[in-house]
Amino acid sequence: MIKSKRLIATLVLAFFTMSLILAFSLAGSDKVKAASNKVTLRFMWWGGEARHKATLSAIQAYMKKYPNVRINAEYGGIEGYMQKLITQLVGRTAPDIIQIDVTWIGELSAQGDFFADLKTFREVNLKPFEEKFLRDWCYSNGKLIGLPTGVNASAIHYNKDFFKKFGIPENKTWTWEDILTTAEKIHKKDKNYYLLNFDATVCYYLLKTYVLQKKGGKWINDDYTMGFDRKTLIEVFTYIDKLFKVGAIQPFSESAPFQGKPEQNPKWLKGELGMLWNWTSTFAANKANVPSLSMTMIPIMKNAKSTAVTVRPSQLLAVNKLSKNAKEAAKFINWFLNDKQAALILKDVRGVPASSTARDALEKANALDPVITQITSEALKRAAPPENALSQNQELEKIATDVIQQLAYNQLTPVQAADKLMALYKQKLNEIKRLQSR
Amino acid sequence: MYSQNRKAKNTISLLLTYAFLILFGIFMIYPLLWVVSAAFKSNDEIFKSLSLIPQKIVTNAFIKGWYGTGQYTFGRFFINNFILVVPVVFFTITSSTLVAYGFARFNFPLKKLFFVILISTLMLPDSVNLIPRYILFNAFGWVDSYKPFIIPSMFASTPFFVFMMIQFMRGLPREIEEAAIIDGCNSFQILLRVTGPLCKTAMISMGIFQFIWTWNDFLGPLIYINSVEKYTIALGLRMCVDSAAAIAWNQIMAMTVIAMLPCIIIFFAAQKYFVEGIATSGIKG
Numbered sequence: 272m273i274k275s276k277r278l279i280a281t282l283v284l285a286f287f288t289m290s291l292i293l294a295f296s297l298a299g300s301d302k303v304k305a306a307s308n309k310v311t312l313r314f315m316w317w318g319g320e321a322r323h324k325a326t327l328s329a330i331q332a333y334m335k336k337y338p339n340v341r342i343n344a345e346y347g348g349i350e351g352y353m354q355k356l357i358t359q360l361v362g363r364t365a366p367d368i369i370q371i372d373v374t375w376i377g378e379l380s381a382q383g384d385f386f387a388d389l390k391t392f393r394e395v396n397l398k399p400f401e402e403k404f405l406r407d408w409c410y411s412n413g414k415l416i417g418l419p420t421g422v423n424a425s426a427i428h429y430n431k432d433f434f435k436k437f438g439i440p441e442n443k444t445w446t447w448e449d450i451l452t453t454a455e456k457i458h459k460k461d462k463n464y465y466l467l468n469f470d471a472t473v474c475y476y477l478l479k480t481y482v483l484q485k486k487g488g489k490w491i492n493d494d495y496t497m498g499f500d501r502k503t504l505i506e507v508f509t510y511i512d513k514l515f516k517v518g519a520i521q522p523f524s525e526s527a528p529f530q531g532k533p534e535q536n537p538k539w540l541k542g543e544l545g546m547l548w549n550w551t552s553t554f555a556a557n558k559a560n561v562p563s564l565s566m567t568m569i570p571i572m573k574n575a576k577s578t579a580v581t582v583r584p585s586q587l588l589a590v591n592k593l594s595k596n597a598k599e600a601a602k603f604i605n606w607f608l609n610d611k612q613a614a615l616i617l618k619d620v621r622g623v624p625a626s627s628t629a630r631d632a633l634e635k636a637n638a639l640d641p642v643i644t645q646i647t648s649e650a651l652k653r654a655a656p657p658e659n660a661l662s663q664n665q666e667l668e669k670i671a672t673d674v675i676q677q678l679a680y681n682q683l684t685p686v687q688a689a690d691k692l693m694a695l696y697k698q699k700l701n702e703i704k705r706l707q708s709r
Numbered sequence: 710m711y712s713q714n715r716k717a718k719n720t721i722s723l724l725l726t727y728a729f730l731i732l733f734g735i736f737m738i739y740p741l742l743w744v745v746s747a748a749f750k751s752n753d754e755i756f757k758s759l760s761l762i763p764q765k766i767v768t769n770a771f772i773k774g775w776y777g778t779g780q781y782t783f784g785r786f787f788i789n790n791f792i793l794v795v796p797v798v799f800f801t802i803t804s805s806t807l808v809a810y811g812f813a814r815f816n817f818p819l820k821k822l823f824f825v826i827l828i829s830t831l832m833l834p835d836s837v838n839l840i841p842r843y844i845l846f847n848a849f850g851w852v853d854s855y856k857p858f859i860i861p862s863m864f865a866s867t868p869f870f871v872f873m874m875i876q877f878m879r880g881l882p883r884e885i886e887e888a889a890i891i892d893g894c895n896s897f898q899i900l901l902r903v904t905g906p907l908c909k910t911a912m913i914s915m916g917i918f919q920f921i922w923t924w925n926d927f928l929g930p931l932i933y934i935n936s937v938e939k940y941t942i943a944l945g946l947r948m949c950v951d952s953a954a955a956i957a958w959n960q961i962m963a964m965t966v967i968a969m970l971p972c973i974i975i976f977f978a979a980q981k982y983f984v985e986g987i988a989t990s991g992i993k994g
Binding site (some may be wrong): 313315317318319320321322323324327343344345346347348349351354355358361362363364366535537541553555556558559560593606 | 719752753756757758777778779780839840843844847852927929931932935936937942944947948949950952955956957992
């Protein structure tokens, strides 16, 4: 018995030793080749197929131009991207060049100081970028943490065939009143057709936009108070209620499966819905599904206190603070965003370029969809200042979309909806204030 | 008369059972069939109809999808997946069996404590140890390789399998092993010649589970693999899914169909053992 036990022990030990040997031999197999003056940069981004292809060929062009630089592309879909990025930043293995979203800046800087200050690099030319745009979106604690890849704006996507069918002029400047009357006419003419492809989230954008245009200021003030009053709120809820009553919006009971992804609503794809409130950056993707698509500005009130038109960077390109080759990384970003050659390869895969040199190059080469260029420049002219973080709070958004849904299902009158929203907001804002002032 | 009545009743209840099972079966298999049919649909048709028969049959989705963005084809991702999955499955089976054998048949100091620790790690959600594990493997220099998957599998790191094997082995009669001892076998020979072969069904179900889980794993490779040339299929499939881009859904569906094939083949090839292994673990004895 003792003998056999010893044998087992030996065999088990042998098994583990073997596994360990295998482990280390695996470890040795892909040792980095030692290179003297060669620089290897890692560049991580997310996107769809078109963006991947264009970015890869831009990288090829750069490596041809600077043979001492090697750039490893690390790309994928947006799913899980931020999770991975945070893990890498915390684990100190993040790539040298990182594509980030402006809405992440708050959360990322709460976790630590991860990005290099791009304004301190001589390699980067900031002149082609509009200074106000950088100030508004790309700074965090006085540091320029990233450069905008493109300009993205909120806009209305509309179906030209739909407009033709109901005799709506395309070059119309929409007002809130027009939308209501036109929508009513359309739905009376054909019960299957609705002017607006709006879900609860879009209704929330409408709510905010309407209030901001009426009142100016902020949706939620920095001191945790609401930037609107009861009267205005009742007015906008009454307006939304009318939209449902006259058949401007497809009833939520039918469109509920597409809440959060209205662009996949079959009625929209079939051309039975006329307008979709969305970003300019999604225009190409939406146009692939609805070929007769065009864009127009969101409605702006007469005497609006603020236009409430959101214009923001598509994404930012940042340099990892821990990067050993930060200078080379900055040099690459500068080329990637400002160079004519890069612009002609990348075209609008990250929206209309934010750098004027890149934009000029594309315009000269006729490489931009004129609709996107036109709407982007119009939106830039009327851009509202960026929202504070509180106004973009996800929990507040959830409360508002819930109230809007109750309104849509006739469980609340506009007055009740306004009161409920204000009561819930007050409660939630107190809670947030308590948590943040700790 | 009476027996005829009963016969009729039996037939009716049988018919109802079959009708229910068939309906339920269709309900369960519809999404699978939909994926296959979507691979042959044109892109704009996919969201417009629920029908399984494409209006216009498109076949180039498979070819286009296979080439993807052009830098690496799906063939590469397939090979990567096998390089990752095959060792993981092999090591999981061998190491889990060995550890389970120890727990099921030997007495050693602190055995109870170790067993409690094993069971408690079974309760631990995976996401809890994601960051510490990442930091550890990063310190070993294993990031951007398949080592974070293969090496832990050499140490019976999935407690569920160890537990399953322990239960299965406890169900085996000890008398057979005692007979083997009388015949002059030592413990290792018993495992190799007696207990091991008796555990075949459980080992096969363990293999199938581990194969399918590792094959379809998304979060693990997402966190550990950086280079596109080392991407697995799960990463390859989501490579082009972006909210702001035009997505060639038919190509993604086509590649999904191909990605499912190995799992389906393995499952049906080993189905007999699989069902046996699940059904008998823990109730024998």
